[in-house]
Amino acid sequence: MELLCSGKQMQEIDRYSIQEMKIPSLVLMERAALAVRDAVLRRWKPGGRIVAVCGSGNNGADGLAAVRLLSQAGCPAEAILAGSEEHETRECRLQREILVNLEIPVHRAAGDAYDKIRGAQILIDAVFGVGLSRNVKGTYARMIEAVNQADGQVVSVDIPSGVSADTGKVLGCAVNAAETVTFGFRKLGQILYPGAGCCGKLTVAEIGFAPVPGTLSEELAYTFVTEDLDGLPQREADSNKGSFGKTAVFAGCKNMAGAAALCGLSAYRAGAGLVRLVTEEENRMILQQLVPEAVMTTLERNRKERIAEALEWATVIVLGPGLGRSEEAGEEVRQVLEYGMKHPEKPVAADADALNLLSENPQWRIKGSGNLILTPHPGELSRLLGRSVEKLKEDFPGAVRDCAEKYGAVVVGKDSRTVVSEAEGPVFVNTSGNSAMAKAGSGDVLCGVIAGLLARGVPARSAAEYGAYVHGLAGDLWVREHGCQGMTAMDLSECLSRLWF
Ligand SMILES: NC(=O)C1=CN([C@@H]2O[C@H](COP(=O)(O)OP(=O)(O)OC[C@H]3O[C@@H](n4cnc5c(N)ncnc54)[C@H](OP(=O)(O)O)[C@@H]3O)[C@@H](O)[C@H]2O)[C@@H](O)CC1
Ligand SMILES: Nc1ncnc2c1ncn2[C@@H]1O[C@H](COP(=O)(O)OP(=O)(O)O)[C@@H](O)[C@H]1O
Ligand SMILES: [K+]
Numbered sequence: 001m002e003l004l005c006s007g008k009q010m011q012e013i014d015r016y017s018i019q020e021m022k023i024p025s026l027v028l029m030e031r032a033a034l035a036v037r038d039a040v041l042r043r044w045k046p047g048g049r050i051v052a053v054c055g056s057g058n059n060g061a062d063g064l065a066a067v068r069l070l071s072q073a074g075c076p077a078e079a080i081l082a083g084s085e086e087h088e089t090r091e092c093r094l095q096r097e098i099l100v101n102l103e104i105p106v107h108r109a110a111g112d113a114y115d116k117i118r119g120a121q122i123l124i125d126a127v128f129g130v131g132l133s134r135n136v137k138g139t140y141a142r143m144i145e146a147v148n149q150a151d152g153q154v155v156s157v158d159i160p161s162g163v164s165a166d167t168g169k170v171l172g173c174a175v176n177a178a179e180t181v182t183f184g185f186r187k188l189g190q191i192l193y194p195g196a197g198c199c200g201k202l203t204v205a206e207i208g209f210a211p212v213p214g215t216l217s218e219e220l221a222y223t224f225v226t227e228d229l230d231g232l233p234q235r236e237a238d239s240n241k242g243s244f245g246k247t248a249v250f251a252g253c254k255n256m257a258g259a260a261a262l263c264g265l266s267a268y269r270a271g272a273g274l275v276r277l278v279t280e281e282e283n284r285m286i287l288q289q290l291v292p293e294a295v296m297t298t299l300e301r302n303r304k305e306r307i308a309e310a311l312e313w314a315t316v317i318v319l320g321p322g323l324g325r326s327e328e329a330g331e332e333v334r335q336v337l338e339y340g341m342k343h344p345e346k347p348v349a350a351d352a353d354a355l356n357l358l359s360e361n362p363q364w365r366i367k368g369s370g371n372l373i374l375t376p377h378p379g380e381l382s383r384l385l386g387r388s389v390e391k392l393k394e395d396f397p398g399a400v401r402d403c404a405e406k407y408g409a410v411v412v413g414k415d416s417r418t419v420v421s422e423a424e425g426p427v428f429v430n431t432s433g434n435s436a437m438a439k440a441g442s443g444d445v446l447c448g449v450i451a452g453l454l455a456r457g458v459p460a461r462s463a464a465e466y467g468a469y470v471h472g473l474a475g476d477l478w479v480r481e482h483g484c485q486g487m488t489a490m491d492l493s494e495c496l497s498r499l500w501f
Contacts, residue, residue, distance in 0.1 A: 001228055003212070004221040004429060005185040007130035007165030012216060013184065013209055021210040025091060028207050029058065032157070032183050033065035035205030039155050039181045040070060040122055048121025049076045051152075053109075053143050055127040055161070056083025056092050062157045063126020064095035064106075071104045078105035080113045082127050082143045109139050117143075120152040125175045127161035130187065135172035136162050144173050156180040159187055160198040167395045168195030176200075184209045188221055191429055192396060192417050221397065223431045224469045229501045232466060233456055235271065244273030245455025248314035249294075249448075250307070250336055250354075251321040253329060257283040259322025259352070261290040262444035262489050263451070267318070268293055269496035270452025270470065278310045299332075307332060311339045316347055316454040320354030321444045333357045334364055341370040347454045347463075349373040351447040352380070358407075359383040367408035373464050374403065375412040375447055397427045410460045412450070414443060418468040420461070428465045432472025436479050441489025446471045449496065470501050 005013065017023045040050060052067045054060035060083060070077040079099060088096070099106050107113050117123065125147055127140060136144060144162055147154055154177045159165050162174025165187040180199040182190060189195040190202055212220065236243065247267050252260030260283065264275045274295070277287055281300035288296070297310045311317065319336045323329045333354045340348035348370060350358065355376050358364065360383075366372065374384070378396075382389045384403050392399035400413035405423035413419040416435070420428040450467035458466060474495035478487045 001222050002225055003185055003217065004188050004191060004223060005165075006188050006221070007132070009216060009220060010130045010165065010185065010187060013212055016213055016216075017210040023208060023210060026094075028209065029062055029065055029091060031207035032062045032205065033069055035183070035207065036062065036066040036124065036155065036157055036181050037069040037073065039179055039203065040066065040124065041073065041075070043153050043155070043179070044075055044122055049078070049119060050122045050124065051116050051120035052077070052079045052124035052126055053082055053117065053147055054079050054092075055140070056081070056085070056087040056089065057129065057131045058089050058091050059129030059131065059157055059161075060126050061089060061092040061095045062129070063124050064092065064099055066124055066126070066157070067104060068095070068099055068102065071102070078107065078116070080107045080109055080116060080143070082109045082140055109143055114146050117146045118150050120150060123147050123150060123152045123154045125154055125156040125161050125177060127175070129158040130165040132162070132164060132171060137172060141173050144175055148176050153178045154200075156199070158182050159190060160195070163189050163195035163198050165189040167397075168192030169394055170194055170198070174198050179203065181205055183207045188397070188429065191223070191431060196417070219426055221427045221429055223429050224465065228469070231462075232453070232458065232501055241273035244271055245315045245457070246313055247272045247275045247316045247318065247451050247455045248278055248310045249275060249318040249321070249451070250278045250310075250332060251318065251323060252277070252279040252283050252287070253322060253324035253326065254280045254282045256322035256324060257286045257290070258441065259444045261287055262441050262493055263318060263321045263448040264291045264294045266445045266448025266493045266496060267451040267455065269493060270449040270456075270467070272316075272452040272455035276310060276313065278307065303328070303332070304335065307335055308339075311336065314346060316451055318349045318351070318447055318451045320351040321447055323353040325353055325356055329353060330357050330361070334361070337364060337366050337370075340372060341366055344369060344371045347371040347373065347460050349375065349447055349450050349454065351375045351443060355380040355384060367406075371460055372407065372409040373412065373450060373460050374407060374409045375414060375443065375450070376403065377414045377443060381413055397421065397429070401427065410464050412446075412464045412468060414446065418472075420464045420468060422461060428468075430465075430468040430472055432469050433475045434472075434479050434484060436484040436487040437472070437475040437492065439487065439489060442492060445489055445493045445496075448493070466501070470496070470499060473499055
């Protein structure tokens with residue numbers, strides 16, 4: 001597991017290390033600057049000039065210290081001050097004074113500063129770090145634009161200036177870096193888009209922060225690394241299909257068999273022992289061909305009774321893929337959710353049209369008693385929350401958490417970086433996967449993977465997190481072998497069979 005920080009959490013780790021653990025601020029800063037120096041030296045070619053654009057906070061101070069170290073390493077390096085002296089932090093003033101004492105050039109952000117930026121082989125972006133708190137304007141914005149327009153390679157200190165370390169939002173304008181050297185932990189704003197796209201190659205330098213205090217470490221967001229797959233239950237030798245759950249998939253309205261097939265197959269491929277597709281009679285033939293391993297309940301008559309029987313049979317319930325929004329689908333979703341609320345021992349994963357129907361029917365009081373996972377993409381999340389997609393993308397983890405609070409569920413907010421949250425506690429941010437997965441049907445596969453993990457006995461929250469992670473790994477496996485255009489959702493599902501999890 002890798003911990004991820006917001007900007008404020010990182011500032012708290014700084015404060016704790018310096019004020020409570022008494023690690024000198026300048027020691028941390030020197031190690032940060034050394035890491036930046038090394039990154040720049042790997043790119044620098046003799047004859048090229050290095051220009052650092054520095055703000056007046058400690059990010060700027062890091063940039064000034066890096067200029068000193070590069071100059072001492074024999075490179076022509078100089079600094080441009082984007083901020084004003086009266087706003088300088090103590091460390092920033094000190095680093096500037098050292099440069100002046102050593103007769104290393106320091107310029108104001110005026111006149112020929114822009115020519116210097118244009119002429120640099122390497123630019124060090126040290127305008128703002130994790131302390132950026134509002135939109136960038138004026139000279140700062142002009143400096144950032146000049147850096148982006150220059151031909152030189154940009155190395156950002158800690159985070160590209162202009163990116164919110166909390167949300168990845170671009171606050172007015174932001175640097176597009178070739179490389180970002182960050183300290184201690186990756187920040188949420190470097191993982192979430194658009195910030196993630198501004199970082200270029202992201203390296204994490206260990207600079208000697210104190211261990212995170214327990215109270216704070218429990219609040220930090222996290223992502224998975226490959227070793228975390230060891231946390232999943234192994235398939236016991238002495239088992240049979242009944243050992244791995246009975247998964248009922250309520251999916252596929254008339255002639256919408258694909259979603260049901262992808263979901264059911266993916267549940268098997270994630271380890272489910274027995275899958276029942278509950279669908280319309282019209283889908284029977286095709287589904288028997290696509291998923292011959294599934295048993296089937298069709299709903300041509302006695303709908304309510306047949307749904308009730310399938311619910312009684314199931315230990316895991318999936319609701320929604322390709323279900324449509326008809327009156328019948330509405331009745332079905334209401335019946336299944338009501339049942340789920342009375343049976344918390346049977347987790348319900350609700351996706352797609354089940355989410356749309358849920359947002360259209362606020363009178364269905366589902367909050368509280370059940371064991372519910374909702375898997376909305378941003379459009380569905382927008383409807384569930386009554387908040388525009390644009391607004392919720394400003395703070396995607398916050399929106400996912402709000403949805404979890406509103407519906408009393410584990411929420412899987414699907415996006416290029418899928419976020420899993422409950423009403424309280426830290427969020428999980430998925431870092432596997434790629435844009436080949438931005439295709440119809442990928443979400444049906446995810447829902448199936450989560451169901452398969454639930455059927456193996458993985459608790460709801462973990463099934464949601466591992467589901468997103470494994471789903472992304474399957475997409476990554478495809479792209480490594482075939483490139484990023486040609487994958488279909490069926491290919492994605494097939495890749496699940498080739499992963500160890
Ligand atoms: N020893 C340490 O502590 C270590 C710190 N480290 C480094 O410090 C960085 C954090 O430093 P930081 O906290 O000083 O904040 P930073 O990102 O430099 O900028 C904030 C400044 O900008 C200002 N400001 C904000 N928004 C603005 C806007 N839109 N437009 C204009 N101004 C704006 C804000 O002022 P204010 O909001 O108070 O007006 C503040 O003065 C961190 O990323 C890492 O690089 C590492 O070396 C490790 C050791
Ligand atoms: N650019 C991307 N990078 C990583 N994952 C992506 C990307 N685009 C989509 N995905 C993943 O693909 C899935 C798409 O789900 P969804 O939008 O519900 O598709 P559908 O409804 O067509 O099945 C989600 O799990 C999402 O996280
Ligand atoms: K920066």
